[in-house]
Amino acid sequence: MNIYSAISANKWKTWLVMSLFIVFITTIAFIFSRALGYGDAFIGVALIFAGISSFGSYYFSDQLVLATVGAQEIEKKDNPELFRIVENLAIGDGIPMPKIYIMNDPSPNAFATGRDPKHAVVCVTTGILDRLNKAELEGVIAHELSHVKNFDTRLMGIVAILVGFVAILAQMFMNNLWWGGGRRDDEERGNSQAIFMIVGIIFAILSPIAASLIQLAISRKREYLADASGALLTRYPEGLASALEKIAKDPRPVRGASNATAHLFIANPFKGKDAGAWFAGLFDTHPPIEDRIRILRNM
Amino acid sequence: MWIAIVIIAAILLFIWASYNSLITAKIRIGEALSQIDVQLKRRTDLIPNLVETVKGYAKHEKELLTDITNARTSLMKAGSLEEKAKANNAISDTLKSLFAVSENYPQLKANENFLQLQEELSDTENKIAYARQFYNSTVMDFNTKLQVFPTMIFGNMLGFKPAEFFAATEEEKKSVKVKF
Numbered sequence: 001m002n003i004y005s006a007i008s009a010n011k012w013k014t015w016l017v018m019s020l021f022i023v024f025i026t027t028i029a030f031i032f033s034r035a036l037g038y039g040d041a042f043i044g045v046a047l048i049f050a051g052i053s054s055f056g057s058y059y060f061s062d063q064l065v066l067a068t069v070g071a072q073e074i075e076k077k078d079n080p081e082l083f084r085i086v087e088n089l090a091i092g093d094g095i096p097m098p099k100i101y102i103m104n105d106p107s108p109n110a111f112a113t114g115r116d117p118k119h120a121v122v123c124v125t126t127g128i129l130d131r132l133n134k135a136e137l138e139g140v141i142a143h144e145l146s147h148v149k150n151f152d153t154r155l156m157g158i159v160a161i162l163v164g165f166v167a168i169l170a171q172m173f174m175n176n177l178w179w180g181g182g183r184r185d186d187e188e189r190g191n192s193q194a195i196f197m198i199v200g201i202i203f204a205i206l207s208p209i210a211a212s213l214i215q216l217a218i219s220r221k222r223e224y225l226a227d228a229s230g231a232l233l234t235r236y237p238e239g240l241a242s243a244l245e246k247i248a249k250d251p252r253p254v255r256g257a258s259n260a261t262a263h264l265f266i267a268n269p270f271k272g273k274d275a276g277a278w279f280a281g282l283f284d285t286h287p288p289i290e291d292r293i294r295i296l297r298n299m
Numbered sequence: 300m301w302i303a304i305v306i307i308a309a310i311l312l313f314i315w316a317s318y319n320s321l322i323t324a325k326i327r328i329g330e331a332l333s334q335i336d337v338q339l340k341r342r343t344d345l346i347p348n349l350v351e352t353v354k355g356y357a358k359h360e361k362e363l364l365t366d367i368t369n370a371r372t373s374l375m376k377a378g379s380l381e382e383k384a385k386a387n388n389a390i391s392d393t394l395k396s397l398f399a400v401s402e403n404y405p406q407l408k409a410n411e412n413f414l415q416l417q418e419e420l421s422d423t424e425n426k427i428a429y430a431r432q433f434y435n436s437t438v439m440d441f442n443t444k445l446q447v448f449p450t451m452i453f454g455n456m457l458g459f460k461p462a463e464f465f466a467a468t469e470e471e472k473k474s475v476k477v478k479f
Contacts, residue, residue, distance in 0.1 A: 084422050084425075087426075088422070088425050088426055088429050089429070091334070091338075091426055091429040091430055091433065092429035092430075092432050092433050093433065094331065094334075094433045094436075094437070235432075
């Protein structure tokens, strides 16, 4: 498929998954509250808790991540070529120039974060600067800037809030089950309540995992979208394809990465994992590299 | 009676939304156009420094240096868009000749200042290209909105006309001949 259809395909797939996610959450919230005999205030409280806990990490996402990986901000004179690449691509995308950071790590990788284009940050490892040529580096930076332009940090932040919400709901349900509480009304209500209770228990166990799987599916779609948007910016998909090939060849994991930051990197920072069975792929934040390279080369 | 009111309200809301969407897209085109000018000005600002550096080493190229300075002056005097475009093209041409000619002066080529200016100017050309690319993407966005189904009904009525993409002139499309 061409660049434009890749972009629109990934956009509508994101919204499809988000809608299904909302339906999923509404369903389990409904089941839990009916099972316990609670009203809807219970849902509101869970949402607020989830919102508060995740909002902080979204709002300060740039500073948090940079602090964890130990990156240093650079000015134009520190690395004029990198600076110019970022500056020119930002002009091409019509976004303000992001701050540029370098992290000292031999593993070739890069990430971008920030709650909107005005507060954006792009970070590259020393490993990637050593290995890639100019066209490849442009492909990588274009991909990262696309994450910024597509407001992916904001989207994944919202998704994280929803996932947290699901986990809290499940937890609250299990707590209430264990410790009692909840209103048992008249007999009629009691029977349907029992059914909801059984369904509720099943959902309470499975829903946090399901929510995570949905979160990872959204993350993978956004990666494909950033690949396509980046290619549209450079008009040279081969640059990124070639860069991904080089990155895939390097088996070393990125030292500073954690589970919380993994989805921000251009390639899975926990290397050494092979594709394996298809369902193992469901737990990946990134799509398989071979697929990404193939799609880019067919644009 | 109620149905008629609801329908009319819906149509009005729709016209309002279409108008806002189109006018926003149109303003963005204007901004993108100005951003191209920002980069072109960068290039113009680098010229005096370039002329001074080259003068020191290539005294015989007086004609070329005068050409560049004249091109820059005519840009600063230019009023209409057409005059500006012509002046900018003149600057592009003279810069090309200047860098080609500098090949004959090894001492000039080794000069730090000259090398840095060359890099800056080359980078500025890249910036101009990206600015034009972005401008084209804003034009595409506006033209698409103007012509897709729901908005197209009211687009013309509200007075919007399609915008023009940035196009290279016939001269620019020809392959470059470098004459020493």
